[in-house]
Amino acid sequence: MKIRKVIVPVGGLGTRFLPATKAIPKEMLPVVDRPLIQYAVEEAWAAGAEHVIFVTSRGKKSIEDHFDHFPELEELLSLRGKVDMLQSATDMIPEAGRIHYTRQSHPLGLGHAIWCARELVGDEPFAIILPDDLIHARKPVLQQMTEGFQKVRAPMIAVMEVEQQETSKYGIVAVEEEKNALMRVRSMVEKPAPQEAPSRLAIIGRYILTPEIFDILGDQEEGRQGEIQLTDAMAGLLKRQVIYAYRFQGTRYDCGDNAGYLMANLALAMERPALAERLIPFLKKFPLNGESSSS
Numbered sequence: 001m002k003i004r005k006v007i008v009p010v011g012g013l014g015t016r017f018l019p020a021t022k023a024i025p026k027e028m029l030p031v032v033d034r035p036l037i038q039y040a041v042e043e044a045w046a047a048g049a050e051h052v053i054f055v056t057s058r059g060k061k062s063i064e065d066h067f068d069h070f071p072e073l074e075e076l077l078s079l080r081g082k083v084d085m086l087q088s089a090t091d092m093i094p095e096a097g098r099i100h101y102t103r104q105s106h107p108l109g110l111g112h113a114i115w116c117a118r119e120l121v122g123d124e125p126f127a128i129i130l131p132d133d134l135i136h137a138r139k140p141v142l143q144q145m146t147e148g149f150q151k152v153r154a155p156m157i158a159v160m161e162v163e164q165q166e167t168s169k170y171g172i173v174a175v176e177e178e179k180n181a182l183m184r185v186r187s188m189v190e191k192p193a194p195q196e197a198p199s200r201l202a203i204i205g206r207y208i209l210t211p212e213i214f215d216i217l218g219d220q221e222e223g224r225q226g227e228i229q230l231t232d233a234m235a236g237l238l239k240r241q242v243i244y245a246y247r248f249q250g251t252r253y254d255c256g257d258n259a260g261y262l263m264a265n266l267a268l269a270m271e272r273p274a275l276a277e278r279l280i281p282f283l284k285k286f287p288l289n290g291e292s293s294s295s
């Protein structure tokens with residue numbers, strides 16, 4: 001029951017970051033010095049995955065290039081003796097045959113993107129990482145989940161508590177017993193209005209699912225925002241199987257949102273002494289009451 005394959009969907013349009021994402025995929029935006037997809041792929045390897053499957057779309061070629069060699073650049077760095085730079089550009093390139101790509105021709109929603117990977121996943125449990133949910137954790141979250149999966153051997157979704165007024169941005173789950181880290185899901189609903197949300201436990205972008213989800217996704221009708229929603233399909237799966245919600249350990253940054261993305265950059269930069277040393281005096285220039293620092 002090892003989780004060998006991880007789907008990383010990158011077929012979306014990234015409209016919340018326009019105009020930056022007109023020609024550059026949202027998933028290629030850097031946090032400090034690495035693009036979001038690199039954090040996702042590193043998390044997959046840390047969890048013991050053997051294959052990463054990207055669901056891409058038009059204009060996402062730079063994602064493929066990122067995980068490939070760039071001979072001219074490597075030669076130049078080598079000639080100039082830039083060993084560290086050469087290493088950082090090549091160490092993250094996976095062994096041939098471990099990264100796979102399939103296309104989603106139209107951005108019909110996350111559920112549809114996952115369904116596009118069905119043939120590459122085949123008949124085994126698999127994981128999903130949404131690269132714009134960057135989770136900073138001592139033990140990578142997918143690893144926390146694969147360890148939990150070995151115990152319960154059932155589909156599992158990462159959750160965290162959000163503010164009541166934020167429920168309409170997330171898939172929300174109701175669980176049997178809220179106090180544990182691993183909780184049996186009773187129901188789930190995509191983006192409920194705050195007054196209709198069954199709880200404040202929001203689904204965050206890490207999932208372990210079984211291949212039954214592909215059959216359900218194949219027949220899934222459009223849901224909220226006219227998209228094929230993964231949460232709706234998981235609600236269907238819940239009628240057939242036990243699903244667990246897992247309250248992960250770590251800090252999540254919503255890098256699909258401008259403020260969350262900036263917070264991720266600041267938080268991760270502060271962990272590097274050389275950057276923190278320069279950033280702290282700079283940030284002190286910004287008064288908390290919102291007055292302009294230049295006056």
Ligand code: UTP
Pocket residue numbers: 009010011012013014015016017026027055104106107108109110112113130131132256
């Ligand atoms: P989001 O909803 O956050 O991404 O999907 P988006 O639609 O690209 O962004 P906005 O809302 O327009 O700004 C989460 C992940 O699912 C992928 C996205 O690429 C992102 O990594 N996704 C989303 C797909 O692969 N296909 C889709 O049809 C939708």
